[in-house]
Amino acid sequence: xxxxxxxxxxxxxxxxxxxxxxxxxPDRDPNEIPSVLISQPVPEFDLPPVERLGTPGLxxxxxxxxxxxxxxxxxxxASWCVPCRAExxxxxxxxxxxxxxxxxxxxxxxxxxxxxxxxxxxNPYERVGSDLDGRAGIEWGISGVPETFVIDGAGTVxxxxxxxxxxxxxxxxxxxxLEQARANRSGETS
Amino acid sequence: xxxxxxIAVVTLTALxxxxxxxxxxxxxxxxxxxxxxxxxxxxxxxxxxxxxQDIDSSNAGVARDLRILVRERLVAGDSDQEVMDFLVARxxxxxxxxxxxxxxTYILWVAPLVFLTFGGIAIVLVLAQNARRYRNSRIQAPERxxxxxxxxxxHSLTEMNS
Numbered sequence: 001x002x003x004x005x006x007x008x009x010x011x012x013x014x015x016x017x018x019x020x021x022x023x024x025x026p027d028r029d030p031n032e033i034p035s036v037l038i039s040q041p042v043p044e045f046d047l048p049p050v051e052r053l054g055t056p057g058l059x060x061x062x063x064x065x066x067x068x069x070x071x072x073x074x075x076x077x078a079s080w081c082v083p084c085r086a087e088x089x090x091x092x093x094x095x096x097x098x099x100x101x102x103x104x105x106x107x108x109x110x111x112x113x114x115x116x117x118x119x120x121x122x123n124p125y126e127r128v129g130s131d132l133d134g135r136a137g138i139e140w141g142i143s144g145v146p147e148t149f150v151i152d153g154a155g156t157v158x159x160x161x162x163x164x165x166x167x168x169x170x171x172x173x174x175x176x177x178l179e180q181a182r183a184n185r186s187g188e189t190s
Numbered sequence: 191x192x193x194x195x196x197i198a199v200v201t202l203t204a205l206x207x208x209x210x211x212x213x214x215x216x217x218x219x220x221x222x223x224x225x226x227x228x229x230x231x232x233x234x235x236x237x238x239x240x241x242x243q244d245i246d247s248s249n250a251g252v253a254r255d256l257r258i259l260v261r262e263r264l265v266a267g268d269s270d271q272e273v274m275d276f277l278v279a280r281x282x283x284x285x286x287x288x289x290x291x292x293x294x295t296y297i298l299w300v301a302p303l304v305f306l307t308f309g310g311i312a313i314v315l316v317l318a319q320n321a322r323r324y325r326n327s328r329i330q331a332p333e334r335x336x337x338x339x340x341x342x343x344x345h346s347l348t349e350m351n352s
Contacts, residue, residue, distance in 0.1 A: 033238060036282040043280070108251070134255045141280045143238035143252060 035160040037141055042155050045136040047129025051111035053118065058103050058129030064155035071158070071181030072101045073174070074149040075125075076137065078109040079117035081145045087164035090171060092124040100178060104128040107137050107145050148174065152181035212249045219261050228261045231273055235260075236285045244287065 022028070037043065046059035063072055075091060077084040094100045104125040106114045111130060118125075131137055140149070143162065150159035159177030161170065213232075219225040232246035239250040245257055256277070263273045277285055289295045 031241060033241075033284050034282055036278075036280065134251070135259075137252075138255060138259060138280060141238075141282070 032162070033143065035141060037149070037157045037160060040157055042151055042157060043139040043141075045129075045139045047105065047131055047136055050106055050109075050114045050128050050130040053111070053115050053123075053128060055123060055125060055128045058105060058127045062103070062127060063151045070099075070101050071153060071178055072103055072151045073178070074103050074105065074151060076105045076107050076131075076140070076142055076145050076147045076149075078107045078145050079113040080109065081107075083164035083166070084146045085121070086166055087146050087148075088121050088124075090165050092122055094171075094174075095124040098175075098178075101126055105136060105140070106130050107142070108132065108134050150174070150177040150181050152184040154184065156184070158184065212247050212253065213257060214254070217254070217257055217261065219265065221265075224261070224264050227270060228257070228264055231260050231264075231270055232257055234274075234287050235277060236287055238281055238285065 042060050042063040044060055046061075047057050049055060049057035058074075063074065073091070073094075075087075077088070091102055095102050102124050104127070106128050108131065114128075114130070118128075129136065140147075146164050148159075148161040148165050149157055152158050158181045159174070161174060163170075165171060165174055213229070219228060229246060233244050235245045235256065237243045237245045237248035237250055237253040237256075239252050240248050243253075245253040245260075260273055260277075263276060268276070274286070283290050283292075289298060291299060
């Protein structure tokens with residue numbers, strides 16, 4: 001009995017050490033909120049186009065019933081969001097070079113500002129839904145802009161990225177998610 | 191006299207004034223009962239932007255949207271639980287300040303009880319041991335010259351305490 005008790009402090013120190021190792025890991029972001037959307041179908045939403053932009057709006061139907069040719073990247077952006085500007089270049093390049101399908105949710109933005117922003121920087125979006133009051137944003141569970149989601153061919157959300165997709169690590173994560181989404185689809189059809 | 195009145199006025203204002211809330215006038219419902227329920231719910235919901243604040247006291251845009259949403263659901267006739275479920279479905283149980291009882295939170299809820307139990311047992315054991323040693327030393331002290339042979343036991347005791 002005494003011997004077992006003597007091991008007790010060592011066991012406690014071990015558990016505490018493991019906990020600290022996990023908790024103080026610099027790669028761990030304690031502010032990261034686990035998303036409930038992952039592996040769930042696309043949420044219910046229906047957004048009109050941005051006025052006089054000439055790009056169609058975005059709703060659940062386009063994402064849930066997408067023909068499965070390619071996964072879709074949904075990017076929540078706004079003209080008033082500074083990191084979005086930097087991210088825009090990355091996404092534009094991915095559309096041009098990787099051929100990703102990109103659709104946008106224009107979050108709480110004035111249509112005129114959104115139009116100007118997209119004409120200044122270019123419009124890489126296949127569709128852009130205008131979320132004036134932020135309701136669609138709540139359905140998607142976003143905490144701010146920018147946020148980026150990957151939807152696979154079956155209309156399931158496979159990936160969520162909070163913050164701008166900038167830098168090799170973030171881009172790498174997005175690419176991995178896109179590959180996974182493609183794999184999901186081929187697994188289903190075979 | 192004037193001084194006394196001044197002090198009284200200042201004290202009264204301090205006592206009667208309400209703390210500043212993030213809830214804006216246009217959000218407040220006309221029905222005081224519903225508004226009260228909305229406030230109660232808002233206090234239990236975490237703001238996803240400024241994560242240690244509840245949405246009731248947060249000035250973040252999303253917090254405001256959620257406050258309005260909570261009120262809309264209440265006006266539409268939802269129960270408090272339905273409103274909570276609606277938010278949890280979108281933001282996960284992370285938005286609740288009081289975590290639900292489910293497999294991933296078992297440790298969270300049980301850990302304090304476990305610590306308390308083990309701590310209690312440890313205290314009882316240590317006190318019992320101390321009492322026993324005290325009795326022994328009083329009985330044996332006249333017979334033996336020193337208590338040297340008890341030192342190893344002392345040592346293990348300090349280890350257990352640490």
